[in-house]
Amino acid sequence: MEKEILDTRSRPLRDLRISVTDRCNFRCTYCMPKSVFGRDFAFLPHDALLTFEEIARLARVFAGLGVEKIRLTGGEPLLRRDLEKLVAMLAAIPGISDLSLTTNGSFLANKAAKLRDAGLHRITVSLDSLDDATFRAMNDVEFPVARVLEGIEAALAAGFGPIKINMVVKRGVNEQDVVTMARRFRGPHYILRFIEYMDVGNTNGWRLDDVVPAARIVQAIHAQLPVTPAAPNYRGEVAGRYRYLDGGGEIGVIASVTQPFCRDCARARLSSEGLLYTCLFAAHGHDFRERLRGGATDRDLEAFAAAIWAGRDDRYSEIRGLATSEEPKVEMSHIGG
Numbered sequence: 001m002e003k004e005i006l007d008t009r010s011r012p013l014r015d016l017r018i019s020v021t022d023r024c025n026f027r028c029t030y031c032m033p034k035s036v037f038g039r040d041f042a043f044l045p046h047d048a049l050l051t052f053e054e055i056a057r058l059a060r061v062f063a064g065l066g067v068e069k070i071r072l073t074g075g076e077p078l079l080r081r082d083l084e085k086l087v088a089m090l091a092a093i094p095g096i097s098d099l100s101l102t103t104n105g106s107f108l109a110n111k112a113a114k115l116r117d118a119g120l121h122r123i124t125v126s127l128d129s130l131d132d133a134t135f136r137a138m139n140d141v142e143f144p145v146a147r148v149l150e151g152i153e154a155a156l157a158a159g160f161g162p163i164k165i166n167m168v169v170k171r172g173v174n175e176q177d178v179v180t181m182a183r184r185f186r187g188p189h190y191i192l193r194f195i196e197y198m199d200v201g202n203t204n205g206w207r208l209d210d211v212v213p214a215a216r217i218v219q220a221i222h223a224q225l226p227v228t229p230a231a232p233n234y235r236g237e238v239a240g241r242y243r244y245l246d247g248g249g250e251i252g253v254i255a256s257v258t259q260p261f262c263r264d265c266a267r268a269r270l271s272s273e274g275l276l277y278t279c280l281f282a283a284h285g286h287d288f289r290e291r292l293r294g295g296a297t298d299r300d301l302e303a304f305a306a307a308i309w310a311g312r313d314d315r316y317s318e319i320r321g322l323a324t325s326e327e328p329k330v331e332m333s334h335i336g337g
Helices: 052-063 083-091 108-118 132-139 145-157 175-184 214-224 298-310
Strands: 015-019 069-073 098-103 122-126 163-169 190-196 227-230 240-244 250-254 267-270 275-277
Touching: 015 052, 052 083, 052 267, 052 298, 069 083, 083 098, 083 108, 108 122, 108 145, 122 145, 132 145, 145 163, 163 175, 175 190, 175 214, 190 214, 214 227, 214 240, 214 250, 227 250
Parallel strands: 015 069, 015 267, 069 098, 098 122, 122 163, 163 190, 190 250
Antiparallel strands: 227 240, 240 250, 267 275
């Protein structure tokens, strides 16, 4: 790391989430509902997307500012052709100690080995239920849960592990599956993380009544599979950790709504067309593509990034109930989770 920059709340920049596409083959109701992202929705044209070379160049610039972790997201990142080539480019950047990917798992069976060979360190799979009917209803494209499980098994066979499984819990939809998921993904090969349903973007019809609080999720699991709190692995870890008392591994809960973690947030997000967002709930991004394609030097890009982070004051989750801005927030499908 060449230098460290702090925002207005003394938070360093450590984690860069990079979206490689705004497209997804699922239409999950809490993320890309069909009513908005239908057949006529105008996704970004290919030439608007950052090239792999442009992404890698920005990643090197951000590594020089303290970024140690990079996560590839979407949309569904495995829709981006030859993604393993980008993985190899990012894996070669000095200072990047953790390179991961979040996927819905639909293409993972065919891609896991290539991603591992290219240098990807970790995989997170989004899976909201093991019940096929519930899962099909939530992804809203009739995609079977069995094919996601095949992808997870392929990732394990390729040498990934433990694999993180992310479950967004929505009241009245899949909360009944919490303990079933916990039983299935116990042990050393997995870390199951339960995510409170969040008000990301503007299209998912979020209501506070739909949120199942993390404390209630932990209570439900503890009643069947006793757990105890565990210390965070590092400052700024988003998931609260709990270990099974019988030694059967751990779970995590991401409680952005009921237990905000803005105070230690060290994450920035780069959209697929090169806009940098300093919060998951941001309304506006900062344009790096224009500078990349307009002749900016690496030093220019570094100065631009440093100025953005130094002025950062985001803490949306802490002030959610007091927020007065009516500006539309960027959609989660556009910048990843």
